[in-house]
Amino acid sequence: MRSKVAIAAASAFILSSCVHTSPVGMSISLPENPATGYVWTYSQEGEGKVALVDEKYERDGNLPGSGGMHTFVFLGEEPGELVIAFKNSRPWEEDRPADEKIFGLAVAEDLSVKIESQ
Numbered sequence: 818m819r820s821k822v823a824i825a826a827a828s829a830f831i832l833s834s835c836v837h838t839s840p841v842g843m844s845i846s847l848p849e850n851p852a853t854g855y856v857w858t859y860s861q862e863g864e865g866k867v868a869l870v871d872e873k874y875e876r877d878g879n880l881p882g883s884g885g886m887h888t889f890v891f892l893g894e895e896p897g898e899l900v901i902a903f904k905n906s907r908p909w910e911e912d913r914p915a916d917e918k919i920f921g922l923a924v925a926e927d928l929s930v931k932i933e934s935q
Contacts, residue, residue, distance in 0.1 A: 842870070842892040843930045847903060847918060849874060850884035854907040855915055857887050863899030865924040867891040893928030
C-alpha cells in the first residue's frame, strides 16, 4: 500500500480548502460542521478516474457543535482528465448546496494525480 505520508509532500491553499498533491495521489481538505447537518459529498466526471482511499473528519475544538476539516484522500485509478465536484449540503436538501468546490484533475499514465484547475 502506498504511504499516506507521501500524499502530503506538497501543498497549495485555495480559499478555505487545502489541497495536497504528490506523485502517488492527492488529498483535499474542506471545512465542515456536521453538527449543522451539512456534509461534503463528491462526484467525478471525465475519462480519468480517481479512487477514494481514505477520508476523515477532525474537529477543531472540544466544544459541542464546533466545526472542523473533512479530508478526502484519492489515488489515480484510470489515466485521463476529470472534474471532481464537491457539494456541501444536507442529505435531505442535496439540490440546494450551501457551498461547492470544483477541481480539474489529470491522472497520468503512471496514475499520478495533478490538479489542472481550481
